[in-house]
Amino acid sequence: MDTLEAIKKRRSIRKYKDQPVEWEKIVNVVDAARFAPTSGNIQNWKLVVVKETANKKLISHACYDQKWIESADTIIVVIGQPAVGARFYSGRGEHLYTIQNATAVIENMLIAATDQGLGSCWIGAFDDDLLRRSVMLPEEDLPIGVVTVGYSDEDPDMPPRIEPQHMIFLEKFNAKRKLPMRGYYSQKMPQTMERTSKALDRAAGKIKQKFQEFKEKQANKQK
Ligand SMILES: Cc1cc2nc3c(=O)[nH]c(=O)nc-3n(C[C@H](O)[C@H](O)[C@H](O)COP(=O)(O)O)c2cc1C
Known part of the structure; x- marks a missing residue:
């Protein structure tokens, strides 16, 4: 699959087959994260890869009980490190670059999943404290997103996009x-x-x- 095809083919998948994803594919997904651009190459992000059912339940609960999340083979919690951003780029690094860096990571992973025939979804609706606790995140770090990965059990149409001439x-x-x-x-x-x-x-x-x-x-x- 070429890159543009993967970008256009990617859909948010919220229903997954009960079929394990090969570790090699998950490794490719998380490895794609490392190649995302970051401000000054500071790479101030971390990932927690979650496979165990009990931990998935905690995360789905932290995501305001979006129960479908539990059906994903793998859940990846994406974490930013504002303190590192601040050290390099003061307030802009802390507040803006930290989020930009981690979200570039997320998009890379979504595309890498699509490229390998996997479904995925970016989840941004979560309770910070509950998500922190579910992966034992240190105080100074910030949960930025959750990504689900698995074999899709649905084939959603592309949600409508605003016409380009308007944006x-x-x-x-x-x-x-x-x-x-x-x-x-x-x-x-x-x-x-x-x-x-x-x-x-x-x-x-x-x-x-x-x-x-x-x-x-x-x-x-x-x-
Ligand atoms: C910042 C952000 C937060 C999101 N949060 C959620 C979420 O909490 N739950 C969910 O089901 N989808 C979530 N999504 C997925 C969007 O709903 C989805 O990308 C959008 O509807 C467009 O559909 P598509 O991804 O198939 O193109 C989120 C996407 C982004 C970028």
């Missing part, structure tokens, strides 16, 4: 110049960029011409 803009946020983006599709991006840049050149040419005319008019008036 992806050229050059400036919410630019009125989103006309060329209509019908945009990722493969058409280069043509779209080219058309837009030509349209901008034409517009710039007209403005330049108008400015020239204005200057000439002013000069004639002063004569």
